[in-house]
Amino acid sequence: MAVIATLADVRDTDPVDLTPLHSTVDPDALDALVRVRNGTNGDIHVTFTHQGHTITVHSYGVITITPEHEPTVENHEPGREDDV
Template sequence: MSTPPTHTTDVELLERDADEGTAVLSYDLADRPTVAVVDAVATVEGVDPISLEPLHDAVDTDALDRLVGHTRSNGDVRVTFAFAGYEVEIEIGSAGRIRLEPRDR
């Protein structure tokens, strides 16, 4: 019997295009965006977040958390980077959204 994935944030799958492999997820702006990204990829892949490569190998996680934390009170921002085979786009406005697009398509 396999253990279900352990997620530490409450990401919600909003839309998924199986043909293109893209997905859009939302997350609570109170959560750290770095943790939400890992949970979003794990949700789409159906794996435990701990099984993914470390996010800090792809992006400066402290800088990303600071940028998004600062933005919550000062306006909209969009950040894009590669992680775990996806082009990850974090969009912060009135809500947190993460768009995942496979890099090999």
Template sequence: MGTTEPETGVTFDPETDTYHLDHDWRSDESVSAAVVRGVAAVTDTAPTDLEPLFATLDPDALDQLYRSAAGDPGRGDCLVSFSYSDCAVTVAASGRITVRPDAEAGPVSAGVPRGLRDR
């Protein structure tokens, strides 16, 4: 599939030209911290040199959304996409974080599966 950077756990997929990072919900690291770590690795920038994530979205809200989604298997398809530090970022309830450098995701958007909208 691609190559994995052992230090960061970021994998490059040449077929889709995207980078992936799998967040472990059992770890002490928040999903917002994993996003910053992944974008920092992809852009070869120190995490402290990136713009603050809160300039893009509320990291606490992102963390809370995915803490809730991780505990509810019926919300396993929840996706949030946003632009951060010149990257398009998508976070899935599965823990998969996708980063596409030099791309815009547009405004913050959330994808909710049709079945959940009808609940």
């Protein structure tokens, strides 16, 4: 539930408008892998793509979501010979 709710927030949409998470990853398996653990066990995380976003779920409770293909910015200085 937390992954879909967070993705819906990032995309500024209703969670019911998103493709169900189970079309990409088994939600029960995801829960089992990243169940919140104490700090002595270290972080376990799972990364996958869903709805055009890379999603990482950490066992310490953090979910990060970024677009799969973030635009890159090219730096061109005026007057350079390679400017077209």
